[in-house]
Amino acid sequence: MADYEAYEINEADIDKVIAYLKTVDPEHATPEDGIAFLEYYQTVFHELSHTLSDEEMRKLYDEFAKKRGSEN
16 A cells, blocks of 8 residues: 555535535534544544454445445
8 A cells, every 4th residue: 555645634525524514513514623523534434444354344345335336
């Protein structure tokens, strides 16, 4: 994984999270909450990559790929 580039939070992602928060928790749909949400899940996924087996990670990816495929 030498070509791995660390994720950097950007305005477009913050805007998407704010839009989502407006639907589920309007009181907390602020740029600060959007950034906090992205930072939290960045940490969660990083931790998962260290605790899940390759097979478990593959299962998560396969679930994602199946869902993504059904949306197209």
